[in-house]
Amino acid sequence: MTVATKKKVHNYSAGPCILPQEVFEQAAQAVLDFEGSGLSILEISHRSKPFEAVMAKAQALVKELLGAPEHYQVVFLGGGASLGFHMVPLNYMKPGGKSAYVNTGEWASRAIKESKLAGETLVVASSEDKNFSYIPKGFGIPADADYFHLTSNNTIFGTQWKQFPESPVPVVCDMSSDIFSRPVNVADFALIYGGAQKNMGPAGATVYLFDPERTGNTGRKLSPMLDLKNHGSKESMYNTPPVFAVYVSMLTMEWMKKLGGVAEIERRNSAKAKLLYDAVDRLPLFKGTAAAEDRSTMNACFVMRDAALEPAFDALWKEAGISGIRGHRSVGGYRASMYNALPIESVQVLVEVMEHFAQKNG
């Protein structure tokens, strides 16, 4: 049997989202026959040697791509970043202690809600006053908080921290939607976590990269399933890991490494973002919704100044094979998600459609 190839679509989906075509092909092959074993990746034991090698490689690639200190640990769990919102306070907040959060959008709000269930939670800054269209600056972080939490990229509102604030306490960061999109200094974070389904792989795995020395020292009694250090000490095999999602994530990370790593990926992402934002700013029909200095390179949000033109614009981009650029309901308009695997050619097609539309309607 041969695996059918699909028609060309420019996939701007916010997540799950585009992955490299070669990864789809390798993954499809492994479903049929994993590394010539006569077995599918879907039917092998997670305790088998070949899968142990996949897990070890995936863990090593996370650290290598991000340049993590040697002693950091990597685990892949189920539950999404949303379960991470719950696990963060359990693993970092002492009973009777407190946490500090910045509220930069929907996902940050959900993280704050979970922290409040565990204990005192200070919201030290928020951009809710302007529908989360900017990144707060110039706020303080209390030195007696157990940790400080932020969301590096706000997938729904299209804002991104360009520089992370100095913190007197351990920093925990939800990087679901921009992990591997740019270099970060991992040692600045006690924990980086994120759902796989944006830059890393398919839905079903959540990555946790953490400093075991600064993790789990709360004195809380935890279920082993919610205990990051337990999962770390068991090489992410305390229970059955999301085997296929980890495998496809490993393939995607190999692809990133082959491209030249995260520095090269950042260069490409910057070029894509510049191309699109330049069009948004140049064409009077369109207007960006996020503060210019805080614009996300991953998720570009924009609206049409005249919403009555939307149906005609929608027809045009759909005809060009573009998919998934309608904005989230809380912002409206459009959101073009330009994750790592989206080629610049797809951005060129979108910009051409915007220009063509502006010529006809400007």
Ligand SMILES: *Cc1c(COP(=O)(O)O)cnc(C)c1O
């Ligand atoms: C998508 C997303 C999440 C939610 O991830 P799940 O894996 O669906 O729980 C959390 N945070 C951010 C920043 C996201 O983009």
